[in-house]
Amino acid sequence: MSVSAIDGRAADALILRIAQRDMSALESLYNAMYREIYGYLFSMLGGDRSGAEDLAQDTFVRVWKYAPKFSPMGQGRAWVYRIAGRLALNALGNRSPCTEELTDSIPDSSDVEERALDAQAAAQALAALTPDEREIVTLHAVAGLSLREIAEMTGRPLGTIKWKHAEAIKKLRSLLGEGFGREGTE
C-alpha cells in the first residue's frame, strides 16, 4: 500500500530544482514525502519511532547534498527511498542483533488474526527478517514500489528480488500465523 503524496516525475522535478539550490523545492519535497519516508524507516528500524524521525530528517539533508548528482528518469521517489534505505541499513549495521527480543514481543498469531495488524506489531515482525528482505517487503508494502522498481533501485536482478520477497512473505506468515495469508497469486 503506497502512502505517497507525490509521483516519481513530480519528485524528479523537485529534485532538479533542489540541485539548483532551490530551498523552497526541498521544503515541498519534505512536505510531500516526509511521512512516507518516516513510515519506511519506522518499518526498517523495527518500530523505532525516534530513530525513524531522526533518519527521515537526515534523509532530506542528504537529498540536498546529493541532488546535484541526481539524473532524472522518473525515479525521483525511488531515489529518495534509496538514500533513506542506506541510512537505515547503516543504522541497522551499527545495532546488535535483537531478533529474538523482537519476536518475543510479536503478538500471538491468534490475536493478530482477529484484528487488524497494528504498526508496532508489523514493524516488529519485519524486524525478524534479514535487512535485505525487510528492505524489499517495506519498499513493496509501504512505499508501493513494484518489484521491478526495487530491482532497479537496488541494482539487483529482478529474479533475486522476487525470490527474496517470496521468502520474506513465508517467514512473515510463519511469524504472524498461517491464517494471516494463504497461498495464491499477487
Next chain:
Amino acid sequence: MKDNDSLYDIEKKIGAAVAEECASAPLPPFSVVLSRLSASGREDGEGEWTEPSVEEKADAARRRRIRPSRVVVGLSAAAVVVFLTGGLLLNVMLNRKESAQADSAVEYSENPETDGEMGEIGRCSSGVSDSDLREDSDECSSGQPERDGE
C-alpha cells in the same frame, strides 16, 4: 480467515498498518531540516547555510565538476600513460642500439681486408678437393705460383 486471502495479504496488512502510523506521525517543522543542514555544512567546513549568490552557485557548480575521485582517476590515467610512453621510448632506444650494433657488424664484414682473409679461409678450408686446390693453387698459395718456377 477468508478463502480469498492471498499469500500477500500479510503484506497488505503490514502496508495498511504502517500507513496508519505514517498518517498519525507528526510532521516536524522544516526548520529542523534547515538547522541540520547548517550543522552538516559546518561539519563539512562549509559554514552555516545561507541562500547562495549567483557567483557562489557558479563557483559551486565549477567545484562540483572537479571532484577528488576524478582527480585521482585522472592522475592514475596520466601515470599509466607516462609508464607506457616510457616503456615505448626505452624499447625504441634499445632497438636503435641493437641496430647500431648490427650496422657496425655489417661494416666490419664489408671491410675488404678482413673480408679477403675470411674469404680465403672459407674457400680453402671448406671441403675443397685436392685437384681443385691444385687448379686454384695460385689463389691459395702464398704468392709463389708454380709458373714462376717454369
